[in-house]
Structure formats: structure tokens, C-alpha cells
Amino acid sequence: MNACPDTLEMLEALVLIIKGFSGYEAVGIRILDKQGGIPYAASQGFSREFLEKENPLNIERDVCFCINVITGKIGTGQRFVTPGGTFFSGSTGKLLKDMPKVNRKKVRNVCHDSGYESIILVPIHFEERILGLIHLADRRENLVSPQLVESLETMAYGLGTAIRRQRLEARLLEAEDRYMGLFHLGSEVEEAIVVLQDIPEMQGKQILFSDAWPRLTGYSGDELKGISFFDLVHEEDRAASLSRHNRKISGESVPGLYEINIVRKNGIVLPLEITGAFASYKGKRANVVYIRDISRRRQSEASLREREMLFRGIYEGSPLGIELYDGDGKLIMANEACLEIFGASESSAIGFPLFDDPNLPEEARQKLRLGQVVRFESKFDFGEVKKTKLYATTKRGQIDIDVVIAPLAFDGNNRWGYLVQVKDITSQKKMQRKLKESEILYRTLFKATGSAISIIDERGYISLVNDEWCKSTGYMREEAENRIRAIDLVDIRDKEKALRYFNSRKIGIVNTPGNYECRLVAKDDRIFEALINVNMIPGTAKRIASYVDISPIRKIERELTASERHLRLLSHRLLKIQEEERTRIARDLHDLMAQELAAIKLTTDSLSRRLGQTDLKPKADELVALCDRLIRTTHKISVDLRPEMLDRLGLFKAVQWYAESFERQTGISCPVESKVPEINLINLGNDKAIAIFRIFQEAMTNVLRHARASEVQICFTAAKTGLSLRIKDDGIGMKPGKTDSREGIGLLGMR
Template identity: 25%
Template sequence: MELRARTAEQIVAGANPADAQFRLLVESVADYAIFLLDTAGRVASWNPGAERIKGYAAPEVLGRHFSLFYPPEDRAAGKPEAALQRAEREGRCQQEGWRVRKDGSRFWGDVVISALRGPGGELQGFAKVTRDMTARKRERDNDLLRVAMFERTPAGIAMADATGRYAHANPAFLRMLGYSAEELAEKTLGDVTHPDDAEESWRVFEDLVQGRRNQAEFEKRYLSRNGQVIWARNSVARLPDADGRLRYVVAMVEDITERRRAYEALSESEARLQAFTRHSPAVMYLKDREGRYRFVNEQFLQRFGLRREQVIGHSDAELFARDQAQAFADRDAEVLSRGLPLQFEETVRYADGERHNVVSSFPVFDAAGAVAGVGGVATDITEAKAAEQALREQRTLLAEAQKVAGLGCWEWGPSSGRLVWSEELCRIYGVDPGSFRPSFESYLDRVHPDDRAAVAHAVAGALMDRRGFSFEERIVRPDGAVRQLRSKAEVLRDAEGRVLKVVGACLDITEQKRAEELLRALTRRLVEAEEAERRRIARELHDRVGQNLSALNINLDIVLGQLEDAPSRRRLEDSLALVDATLQSIENVMADLRPPLLDEYGVGAALAWYAEEYAQRTGIRVAVDNAHDAGRPLRQEAAVALFRIAQEALNNAAKHSAAKSIRVLVEDQDNEIVLSVSDDGKGFAPEHAPRGRWGMTTMRERAEAAGGRLSIQSSLGHGTTVRASVPF
């Protein structure tokens, strides 16, 4: 750097490039590229050092702009021009950066550009001195990299002198032991080593110091500043100086405390597993992908009457009869191909005879996640199997009998055709249990002709799908009496899923159905009575109260015209306003009791009127879409029911839904008129709706009283739709 500075100073001092001494000076410097630029930055001279460093001969570069030595990204950023401007402004510009040789390769250059001025201070050009610093930059970068690795590596690194005292340690090692750099500098390796490991640590250290070995790897325990034990894997080596004498012993320290704990936990777990498999009553085994046994427990050996050396390393085909070995191999192949656990029941020939097992077979994976074999646990369920079958039959009958005491029960074997009826069932059917021989055909003969096809289809579907069924049916007794029954049955299956029998019970619900019909009739009469009472009250309000108030209004108006006293006129005007308001209230009450539009123009017009009044009162937008054919006559009972259901649904929406808009749709579908009231409110879960609340029972009763039906669809966050359908 000193030589370069002196050379640049000679150029800046105004040395004449044509002077022989100057040329000799420049040409004698081979480690530096020294050349002149004109005021525009074009190369004006070239020395051997420049040719060596940049690769251009003088004829190839003279007259060309010096920016060709810069990388494209620097040229695009305007760095060459900026350097000349700085040199012109400050007299000198020094930079380091990448430069480009003729062959396109790059080198790291240390560059000085000096402005050359004439006697009057005018700019005459520039002198440029460049030195190739690539090797020095690489060495500097490597030093920085080594420092970064030492400081930032997650592994601990520590250096100790020949006495074992710590000289250097990286942050990871300091964090591991909890010491500061100053505190650790006062410690030797023995001070931070667990007492049980100290002797061996010093022995290895002395071997390294004396040169008996150059490196060593071992595990040992450290003691942290707070006394915590830290397991670590140590990779230690001699670090000599340039003359080969020991400078430091360096150690790479990896904290393996958690790994050791995991290993110890695994060892304990393996011990527990071995104890479990040794004493478990279940048969346990492991096989490799080729089907060779790698592990079996004591129960396996006892059950099959084999010794361990006979089993380990051998396949099923070498141990068992062909059919049993093939069954085992087929199950294993299924687990291996699917890579998923499989549970099944099987019959196995043990040394003491055939037994029924429930087997859990599962894939065993290697460290890479590939299936390496098959494992299995087989539990003997022979006694449980027999007891379970008997218990299942009794439990089904008992459960049905407990649900509804006094039911008629039956049991049918589809394969044998045998059908057994209880005495109570015979009584329900009106037959003599002593003489009647039930069969499926005789049962179908007693089903009402209108229900026979549906009943036969339900039973056949239950047998085909191997599931239970429940339905209501009508039967005809021998005396011609029709009874209504609710029948429920369950299908019992064996281990392979085959139907063993069908058991069921029947409840006579004739009286219940009659009561329901009476209740519907009563509800219809109550609705009719309510509507009649509404009409009567509306007429009374109109004919009596309304007429009297109208007359009072006229009289007050006449008196008002005759009064001149201002206070009296104001009182009378207030009275007139009160009478008008009362008349309006009465009109609203009459409309609510019995909207005149309902009788005169039909349900569509009445709903439109009510929706407008509802929107004004609640602030909720209501759209009424009346697609009903006004030409089709609608029963008065049906019109009133739909109007009242719509009223109740709208009132519920205002109270509970927080809706912003509601759509009311009236449309004709076949022989029914259908009303839908849909809101965009918060909705609710129908199964959690409080019974007897929100008017749902009233709405359903009105629909059923008119011969129709009502349904409600809702879910949280998705609004509610009330749908009522009644016949014309």
C-alpha cells in the first residue's frame, strides 16, 4: 500500500508520462496496474502491471472508457462515473470492489483514482492505480467465516491450554454450562467435569498434551454453574502452532442430555414391554417382510407347544399345517399391502384343540417409515364367544320387553321359516294361541291390503341389509275389526354376518290413533271457535264502540266550531285527537282480530297488508311473493290457518331472530297451497328449541286442524324457514 501511494503521488505531482524516468518507474511496478485516463475517463496509458492484472494489451485498451473494467451491475449503477466525479471533487477516490478481466473472470481490486490538474488548476485527466487483492480478500473472508462458525455454531467449542485451563469458549459452550467468559477463564476442565468422569477426562487430556494421540471421542458428564448434570459428546483434538508445538486442546461439545434421557426412558420402556409380553395371556408375535418370526412371547410357545429355537427365523409354512399357514400368510399379506392395522376373528388349532381368537394385526415400520414387518396380538375369546351369542339373543328379547311392558313379541328364523308369537301378540291379532300356527305368510294375510306391499318390502329390505326395522301397520282381525300397530324388530347375525333370526315386538296403538284424531278434531273446533270469537269481537268493536266514538267525534267537532274561548278550544282539540287515536287503535285491533282483506281479497292481499304494517312497526324489511292462483278457490279454514301461521312466524322473527329481512312466499303445489316464511336471522338448533315456546306448537296445530302439515328448518347462523302446506 505504501508503494502504491508513492506511485500515485508521483502521478498527481505532475510527472510527465513522456519522461523516460517516469516510464521506467511505472513499467518497473509489476504488482500494480498504473495508467492514465483523460478527462472523459478513456484510457490514455497502460503499464505491464495493468496488462498482467487485467489481461488487456495496450493496443486493445487505449482510447476505451475505463468502465469496461467494472462488472455490468456496477456500470448499470453508474459507479465508474461516480468515482471520477468524486476524484475530481475531492482530488482522490479510493475504493475496493470486484473488477473484470479481459477473459470475463473477476478479481477483487483495491483502486485509487487521483485527479491530475494543470498549473492553473484545470483538470487534465486522472491517474488510476489498481492492485489485485483477491487472495487477501479470500483469506480475510475465511477468517471471518471461521470466527462466525466459532461464535454461531450451535455446538459448544472450547480451547484449553496445556494445563487444562480454559482459554477460549464460544457462546454455545458458555450457555451450556451457564458461565460467563471471565468465569470460565478461571476454571480447568476438571472443575466443570462430573467427579465420576474427572479421572478419565484428565487421562484423555494428558494423552493429547503428550502427543500420544491426536484426537479422541468420548461421552462424559459436565456440571453446570448451577450444579445441573449435562451429558455431552466430546470430539477433542490437538491444535499445534506453526512449529508443531501444542498450542491448545480444542473440544467440540454436543449436549446429548435429552438423548440420554430418551435412551434411559426407552430402556425402561423396553423392560416394561418385555415384562408385559412375558406375562400377558394374549399371544404376541413379530414377523419380518418375508414372514419369518423375529419375536414370540411365552404364551405363543405354550399355546402352540413349540420351543423358541423352533420358531425364531422360521415361517408359518415350516411350523403349521398348510391351510392354517396359508390363512396366516394371507392376513399378513393384506396388512403389508395396505400398511394399515387389521382386526379380525379367526379359528386357530392350538396344541390343546381349536380356539376362537380376536386378532389385531398391524404393520411394523422401520426408521425410514417403510413397512418392515407385521406384528400381531391374538386374544382367546372362545368362552366369551359362546356366552355372547346366548346373551345377545336373550338381551334383545329382554330389552324390547323392558321398553314397552305388555307388548306382543315374536321371533322368526328366515332360514327355517319358524315363527313364534307370544300370547299377547295372539290376543292383539284376535287369534287363539292354542290353535293358531303362525307363519310369515299367515302374518301377511292379516295385514291390511293397503299396507301389505309396504310391509313386505320393509321386511325384505331388513333381511337384505341385515338391519332392524320399525314401521306402523294396520291389521284385520278375524271379526273384521281393523287395528293399528307399531312394529319394531332387530336382526341377529352370527360372526360371519349371516342372519340367524329376527326378533321383534308389536304395540297396539289403535286407541292412541283415535285419541290423536279426536285431538285434531278438537283443535280444529277450537281454532274455529277462536276465529268466530275474533269475528264477533271485531263486529262489536265496529258496530258499537266504533260507531259511538265516530258520533262523539262529530259532536266534538261541532262544539269546537262554536267555541271562541281559546283555552276551551285547546282542550276540545286535545279531546278530538284522543278520540281519533282511539278510533285508529280500534281499527288496528279489528284488523288484527280479523283482517277484512282476508275475507274480501284472499290470503295474498291480507299478508301483503300485514307485512307492510309489520315492517313499519318493527323496521324489518318484508317481501311478499304471492304466486297463488286467485282463481282457485281456497277454503276459508285454510286461508285463516295460513294467515295466522304467517303472523306467528313474523312475530317470532321480530322477537328472537335479529333478522334484517324476511321473505313470505305463497304458491300452489299440486292440490295444496304452500306458505313459506324465511328470515336471514341468527337461526337456532331445532333439537334444542324449548318445548312449548316460540308458538311452534300453535302453528303446527293450526296447520293440522286445516288438514295440512308444518315443518321448520333452521340452523345456527343461517336463518329460519317456516313452511306450512294445507289442501285447497
């Protein structure tokens, strides 16, 4: 009210009028404000110091005659108070002197202290309410008259009515401003306000609405004014909505929000949240409807329900234990997986104190109090749980757990709660321990094995090597690992083969050799031969390659091969010399010994005839017979040393002749068969023919000496690389490797 220019002007004018007709030195009008203050709205004659002391007074904390008048605490039956509540005194000094000392100390005496003796305090009334007072003060005594007081009370009553009227007018203007502001504010936040009134031809006519309502409905303002609000309501909600409207219009209190659907101009159904209030608009009953578009909220609620179902499915179906604690660390929820991990029932677990858990590390407690997420692994002992009666459990032994705890809605010192995730990692820990043991074992084998071992990654680079690898190649570990490709160690002569095997193994060709020989190049360009074994590491694209330096072995093999070649040449030379010597001896026996024996026989035979029937004749005949035996033996030795048949008729005829001779001498059947053209046997060559014949002779000798056979089958067949002679008997045979050492020379000679 004090801010209204018209009211201030009226009060200032009234002060001048009162001051003029009353003759008082000082006149002021005090108005009670909303905070309980009673400042002077207008005044004349009071000093600035006086006003500075009086303006701050408040009826809630101060005591003075002005406050007693305004609050009505001053009794009207006293001699200085009129029935209308006006307080007056012609001498404040005498008034205070007559007042009990106790009461005097309670009352401020600023008027008396300022020298004012005559004072009049007239309350400004409007009906039963006191709006303020008119204050008259003068240093002179006894200026109070009944006529003056009566005139002032009349003026105060009129002033109260005028102030009340102006206040109402100001409130009406303020209410109208607020009302329109509310309309505009609702439009800004997409909330509509609609004022509905019933007229004879239409129920729920939309007589006033905010700008948001046309946007929500899709209708223009003119279209909305021509139709009922209930024409927009969906038919399923229309009856209930109309009923609420009628109750509102009748003045009945209809509490709470409710939701309806309207049909927009384009036919789309739009959900709305509505509340209404009874009001009067232009002197007629009205229903002020506050409307909010909740389509987005509905979508959010549907999305929230979907997420809630998803999260509940995760919570209930998760293999991980999930716990929810309140802000004090008390368990309020735990899923089935969690109860199973700890062997607890829901009834025994609810209320479990998180911070009393002995498995919670102290460091984790401190971090949680600071609002930090913590994660730790712990060994959970069910025996200790039972011993300390922490909670009722059905489990025994120990398990390993992985725990994550996250504070929820942490802001300074306030916590909504704690979300805990628990995973039983006992099996995982056992596997880790086994893997660690295996790793130690394999790392020991990797280092201690006599083979050079390397790990080759998917790019073909060597990622790990052992000491033997470094020793054989001359590279230090830091020079090789992740710096050298495996193929770069391969000698250029074997690179193509190694690359082929590498690519075949990379794409998974099954028959790729796992072992192969390859020449490698050491750091000092030394080339050495290696037997390499390469295998894929399961579950990865890496390979493990090991090799053994076989250069010393290959050197020995080459030396043995050269020695064997030399021995073969020497053997061949010895055999050739032997055959030449046999041929010479056989020729000498045939040409010399046989002829000399024949000459001795002829001489002895002639001598025997000349002796007639003398005593010497039997001796001579015996010498003749001895010569015949010597001639035959000499012939046989000559033939054995060098069959004449072999030179004249070839290998097959010589074998056939020898077999027939063997059969006659031993009685063992010796059929000879050839599946090879005879020309091939004739063109075999002298050295090869002699070698085959000698093998044949040795085999037949072995049959005679060891086989106890009744038949020997002899067959020539063609072989891939030449000729095959098969000698098979039906004797007792012999076990491989069990030959008599004394008789093994023959087999050795055959080989």
C-alpha cells in the first residue's frame, strides 16, 4: 500500500488537514505492514531523529503505546482510552509518574523523552481490523479535547475505509497481472490454462485460454471458442471429465490430479494431466483448468518400465551376486545368486551391516566414506562366519570372491546407498594357481631344455627365445625378441621351403610338415643345419618353434657316406681282383695242372700195361685211378673258381647248370625259372653277372648247410631298378638277426 502513489498523496494531504484544524505541533499516520512494522507513511512536525527511532518499531518485538493501540492490547475502560480505542494524554509526564514502576520500564517513552506532553493515538479501523493509527503530539500540556478526539475517530474510520478500498483495488490489479502472468508462464513451459463456464447453449465453453492450448489441440483460438472443452475429450474419458466439471462448477471440492486423453484436430490422441479449481470470472462461476501434456512423460514411463524390467531381469537372472545397501550400510536387497554364494536366506541376510563385515578391508572402508568405488578380492571363510555368528549360512569351507562396491548418489556427506557386486572366483583362482604352476613348469622346461626354442607371433616375428636359442644363433635376447623375423634366420637356399610351410600352417593346411630340416644363419653368418619342429599354440595365432643343431650329425653322416663309398670301391676292387685271381687259378688248373695230371695218367697207364701181371701192376692201376680223381677234382675246383659256362653262355645258363649239378649232388630239387628276356641276362655285364652268380652260390651253400630243405625255387624277375633273383627254399628257415657269427661272413659277402 505504501508503494501506491495515490494513497501516499491522500495520507500526506490528510496530515496537513489534521495539523491545520487541530493546531498540534506534530502529526503522523502509521500504517501496519505485512512484516509487523508500523512506519510513518506520512508525517509533519516530527524530527528526523524521532522518526529514525520510531520507524523500525515492530509489533512482534517492541512495546509502546502506539503498538498497544494497533494491537488492541490497551484497555478501553481506562480514563485515557475512549470506547473507540483512542489513547490520549494531556501530560505524558504525569501519566508516567502515576504508572507503576514495573510497567513504566516495559514501555518505550520516546514521545515523553522528545518533550511531547499532549498526545493522541487514534486507531484506523476497517471493520474489526486495525490498519494503523493517527498520531498527534505537542510539547504543550492539556491540548486534548473530547470534540477533537471524536472528530479524529470519525476521520480515522473514513481513512480505514479508503485504505481498504485502495488495497483491494491494488490487489485486484496485482491478481490480474499474476493471472495473466500465470497464463503466459504456462505457455512458456507448454502448460495450458483454460477457463470454462457453462452457458445455456453449451456446457464447458472455453471462454479464456493460454497460448499453449491451441498448440496442444491443433485448433485455432476462434475454433476453440466455438466448441465445448468436452468435445475435445476422448469418448472414453468424456463422462468422467464432465462429472468432475459439474462438481467444480457447483463449488464442490474435487481433490487431486487426474489424466484424460483428448483428440487433436489431426485425429491423434494426446494424453493430458489435468487439475481444476473453482473460480469466479466476471461475476460468474468458472472452472479454471490447468493442463499439462504428458505424452513425453508417458513415453519416459514406458521406457522406464522397459528399463526396470530389463534391470530386474539382469538383477534376478545375473550369475553375479548383487546386493543393495541403504545409506547406513544396511542390506535391503540381495538377488538369488548372492544368497547362493553366501549360503544365506533372504530373511537372515536383510539388515546385514556392510561396514561390520570383517572381510571388508580398512582401505576400502576409507575409500567408501570418501565416495569412491572400490574393488578387492578376498578369501571368504564360512567357518569364521559361523564362529562369529555373522549370519546363518549353509556353506562350509572357504571361497574366493571378487567384490565391487559403488556408493550411490554421493554428494558431500549424503549417501543414498551402496551397490555391491560379488563374484565367486574360487574355480578361477584354482585355475590361475594351476596355470601359474604350469607356467613355472613350462618356463623351466623352456629354459632348461637342450633344444633351442622360440615363440613366433602372428606377424612372423620372434617374441620369446630361450638361452639355448641365443647360444646357437649368437643373438642376445634383446636383439632378437620382437626385432627379428623367423624367416630372416633361414638360409636363402631353404627360404622358399620355409615360407611355403609357414603360409600353409597359417591357413591351416593339415598335412603341413611339423618337422623338417633347414639351414639357418647365425649372427656371425655361420650356416648350420637344424632339425626344426613347429606347432601352433592352441587358441592363438602364435607358433612355438624348436630346433636341434644337427650339423655335427650331418658331418658324421657325410663322413660315413664317404667312407662307405670308399669301402664299396675297395670291396669292388677286391672282388674284381679276387675274380681275376680265381680266373687265373682256374685257367692254370685247367691249362697246366689238368694237362700235367693227364700226362701222368698216360705214363702210369702205359707203365701198368708193361708190368703185366707183376706185383707192381696193382700199384700202377691205383696211380691211374688217383690221376683220374685228381683230374676230376681239378676240373671241379676250376669250375667253382670260374664257371666256364658263365663266360660262354651267360648268367641264366650258368645258374641253370649249377642248379642241375647241385640237384644231382644233394638230391634237393632245384627248378629254375626266368621271367626276364634272356637277352637282358646276357647283356647284364660281366661284373654284375659274376656278383649275382656268387650271391646265388652262397645262397645255395647256406641251403645245403642250414635249411634242411627238399626243394629250392630259383626265379629271375624284372625289378623297377634292374634285375631280381629270388631264391626260396622250403626248409626250417632262420630268425632275423640270429645268424651264427661264424657263418655270418657269407651273408656279409652277399650284402
